[in-house]
Amino acid sequence: MLTVTDLNAYYGQAQVLKQVSITADAGQVVVILGPNGHGKSTLLKSICGLVERVVGAVIYQGENILGQPTDRIVNQGLIYIAENRELFPHMTVLENLKLGAYAKSARAHEKRNLEMVFDLFPRLADRRNQLSSTMSGGEARMLAVARGLMSNAELLCVDEPSLGLQPSLRFEIFSIIQKINKQGKTVLLVEQNIPQITELADRIYVIEEGRISFEGSKEEALSNEHLKEIFLGM
Amino acid sequence: MLKLNHVTKKFGELVAVNDLSFAVEAGQVFGIAGPNGAGKSTVYNLITGFYPFEGEIAFEGRNIAGRQPHEISKLGIARTFQIPQTFPSLTVEQSVGVGNRFGARGRFDPAYVESILAFMELTPVRHEPTGQLSLLDKKRLMMGAALATRPKILMLDEPMAGSNSNEIRSLMESIRRINAEMGITIIIIEHFMKVLTELTSTLLIIETGTKVCMGDPETVVNDPEVIECYLGESYG
Amino acid sequence: DTIPVGVPLAMTGAYTGSGDDYFKGIKMAIDELNAAGGLLGKQLEIIRYDSKEFAPEVVMQGADYLCGQKKVASVHAGWAGWGQDVRAYGKYEVPFFADDGSQAAVDVYKENPEQYSNIFQLTDVGIEQAKSMFRVLMALPYEYPNKKAVIINTDDSWGVEVGDTLEASFKEKGWQVAKRETVPYGTNEWGAILTRIRRIKPALIHIEIPSAQENITFFRQFIKKPTPSIISLGWGITPREVVENLGTAADGIVGEMPTGLPGPKAPNAAGQAWIDKFVGLYKHQIPAGSWATYTGVMAWANAVKNVGDAYNFKAVNKYLKENGYEGHQGLIKWDADNVLRAQAAAPVVHYQVQGGELMAIYTDPPTKAYQDSTFIVPRWIK
Amino acid sequence: MSEDTLFLIYELIDVIISGLTNGSVYALMAVGLTLVYGVTKAFNFAYGSFFNLGGYLAWLMIPVVGAVGGYVSIFIAVIPIMFIVGYGLEKSLVAPLRKRPEWEMKVMMMTLGLALFMDNLYAVVFGGRVKSLPPILEGTLDVGDLVFSYQDIMIFFLSIGGILLFGWILNNTRIGMAVQAVAQNPEGAKIVGIPEKRIFAATFAISTAMVGFGGILLSQKYFISPMSGGAIMVKSWVITAFGGMGSIRGGLYAAFIIGMLEAFVGYTLGMSYSMIALFILLLTTLALRPQGLMGRA
């Protein structure tokens, strides 16, 4: 479904990703781990066309999408759920969610998806008319995840969805991802604070200093003591 | 040391903090937890003077309600923000300097700033502009700048969010040392129970702005009401 | 080897239009002189300076540039700073011709006539022009139905000067100035004032706004529901825009032009030849200022010829002051204040729009109906 | 009722009419700016100059298409031209700046240069004198002593109608929401699949087209002069900000409030006090509502 080969990403002069290659097959959950600031988010953003200078190849369903504008990519069924949320501050929760279904493929399902996300996050349903800029940290995170889910995408690039969520919801996220995956969708996930997440993972990658330092199945990961201690400890 | 008396904050219809009272003793590490939108960050904003409110907040016996944020900072209350704040026009060193220059009573003390930089492991990035630091470094920077004001009490808002276990361990160690070695009282908002149970001596749980329970962390996390509203059945 | 002549006029900004009109007269005069072999055998060369919007330091710089740097033999301006120019050019001895029409400029002159002896005003001050307007308005062959007047003027020195004088004149004559309004430039919506006017039903409305747009919008809105009032636009009639844009719709409006050559039918053959030449060159009737600046250049050239040295400024200035100049309409002379007061050979010309063009109907002083033209009672007065 | 009170009532109605006329003119002036500036925060100093561009284009066409009957063809021709000019301008001059930090400031500076360029070019090409267009509608509707000019009535309805339609589009259609989304968070807009570059250019283009429309309507009422762009820009800006950044309806209210204020101040104290009165009104409004009349907090 997605094959990334030899990706190099830069911010100005600084190279953040170095020769990164990953693959995700249809229906898989691929988890990416790594220390803070080593390029996880940059990888997801590069795939979705949000980083200016990227060299390499991103093959999505047989087509190289690298260099395409993000809106084209989104319309092909790829969505990025941002670590720093990227909400529309002066719009209400509902307006934010509706915009989540902006892509053509999502429009038809807007109603159904709206019910779904309100079901997943009842808090959002209660606050549908609140401006998103006044939401609490966790509420805003829910909104960001929910907005991403509105897109009906086939491949979801999810960046730290549990960040700032209360413990019960952190588990909730786990089951949401499970559910989505069961619907046959592919998930590319950066997440280090949901202990159970490895159970879901079909593949695990670790990025350190911009390079892939580990790659393997969850069994291989769990048998790697170093990895377990640092990234899967919670 | 810090005492909230029947504090209430409304945003229009919404009661974000509802008749809340609690006290923090000097030298404590005091934890606050509760569901998303419970009003935790709002409590911080009230204490540090960002919003007007009803009720009374006393610091070292003095009512500080109605004071401006910068005055409160001068009294010795420092804080960090849930969403990282930085000064993109300033370097890391300058940003920490800001805390010392404006927040601390007494003269600007470069040696002290230096020691904070070292303590928060910011020395390698000291000359970088702060806008593009990684999340962890931004959090360290906020803590460092807050510490540079030589606070009596340091209030942290989800300092661990977004970090992996390794990083969390090192942050916890730093917080412990701030409390023990520098003698600074700490209030911490977190959603990681392990952090709270290991660090805090008292844990307060609030929900929709109201106190649910308060006490020693082990007891609190086993409180059925807390499990019900906050931790979830699967917690454990 | 040429004689440089300085021309500081607005070439950019809000005053570009009037700058152009002044320049037309100057250019025509210089071209004529050059075609006739130049001055003292030398060709004249125009050195322009953009006085933009007459901020003090710009006026000052213009003087220093033209007189100090370019060593011009004379300076020909139009609107030039309303007093600021006297200070700026008074530092030099170069003959300086301006069309400030402002008492403020004369007041500065009076501070030190010796020092400012090189400053020559081409037109009379607002006060005198206002008096002339008043004389003509009272002399019109028309029975005013009442003695109520409305005066609207801009908030700059010219507008206020004219407005004040007119107000005093009306009162003196037993008229009532039922409304006096000072408006800022850019006033284009006249509803509130017209409401008042419709209630007052004045016999006469005088507008003194030296910019065409305000005059045009006023008239367009007035005419939608006119009162039986004579409309006098004062100086505002003379920029070409009023007749260019309103055409015959403007028929009936009256107004004035200081130091004018009455047209389109000139009083004498020389004048007629001049007008024909001007129209041939620029394809329209004379706008305000062209004739005045033309005369200024010619007067200076004549003085230089008689003195025999373009750079003997003292002598040129002295000659101008003592002898004036024999122009197309006769001898003109500057008065003690170096102002070319309204006089028979440089009269204030009063116009009425007839057939979509400005027709001279009066000259002043002496106040007399112009040749065989007639005042027509405006169509909106039944 | 005595004749005097009757007169006073007439006068009051007259002043109100004149306030409404002012207001609709201002609304027409400001609507394009409320879109580009109010919504996208990119201040366009050349706004007034585009206004005049519409007027000059129409003026150039009048001799070709003939006067009164020709207005339809003028609108049909000028509005698309303005749209294309706006689009091209955004693509060539604004878009390159948007990649940079503090781009709003840079756009402001760039358009400042553009305004200087355009205004003075008009002066050179068309001369300093004012130009006029023949009125679209002539004649008045007389109701007793009251006069309503058809022209003003037309402007009144066109401006209110236009703005309401426009506000509706912005708040209720997909495209409108996309415009707002891009303005509030371009990165977020990209993420949800909004073609933010195209939306931005389209916003600019639509605004310019509207300016062209307004420019023609106003030029046939007030004439065109090369340097009047600055004054139009300033007025529109005051209205936009006063109404509350990003609120189209706020802009509409602001236009009419300011129009009324000017009419009443002009009627009672004199025209020269209207600026001072406006300033006082601004200060008091902002003291009570720092986000402008209708702006979101």
Added chain:
Amino acid sequence: MSWQRMAAIMGVVYGIVAILPLFVGDIRFIMQILIICLIWAVVASCWDVIMGFAGIFSFGQVAFFVIGAYTSGIFAVSWQVPAVLAILMAGLFTAGMGVLVGLPCLKLAGPYVALVTFGVHMTLMPLLRGDIGIALGSGGSVGILTIPPITLFGYAFSSANIIPTFYLTLALAVTCSVVILVVINSYWGTAFLALKDSEEFAVSLGISAFKYKLMVFALTSFLTGVVGAYYGHYIGMLSTRMLELDLFVTLMVMLVVGGIGKFPGAILGAFITVTVNELLAPLGSYRAVTMGALVVILVLLLPNGVMGFWLRRSKAGATST
């Protein structure tokens, strides 16, 4: 940029300007332009401090300049206050006005600050021209035409003795620039920057937004007022024509050229803009057209002005060697 660097650039620019009279001293026209340049350099720098540096979107700079000029002119003409004293009083009065204007701006967002400050600009013209202005001694629409020159120890500095006057202006400009340099490199400057970047974070670290924002207003309007007053005494006359958009636009172009928020840039910008404008003068009515086109091109090619360009160049040079 380090303060040493700023000082060095300032030193070079003013140094060059200081020796110019050796070459053009007898050309009064050019001396006059240099003096005006120095005046604009200070005004533009002040504007840069408040807008570029402190991030407060003030559009009141020209208004403060005119307020300073008129205050001093009125003191000197109506009350025969000696020029030097009048200038000082004008500076203080303008600073007071700055604080007064700053107060309502404290709680307002950028566009509204711009609105209020420009409102002052727009109100000033009818105020000075109207009855109130005339009562105060503004001379109404005529302006004040007889402002006495600055006299120090019996020596009159006016355009009659242009070289000494030039050096006096230079001294004033250097003093003002040094004040700005010192302030923005002191902890005040840090406070301005911190407040601009994140007011929340800044106040939580003990910076008083109230105090420092008003300080910016007070400082910039004081300097602008002083320079405005000086302008009045130097030119000897004032009129409300300074409030037309012309000067406003010119000053802004200086900022663009110099680079916004790049402090000594505004000084460079003033000199470059005036020079280019004068060089373009032979184009006549095309001058302003060309100037406009140049500004557009400049913003596109050098978004941070010449200063930004220079810094980038020297940085690139530094890293490559």
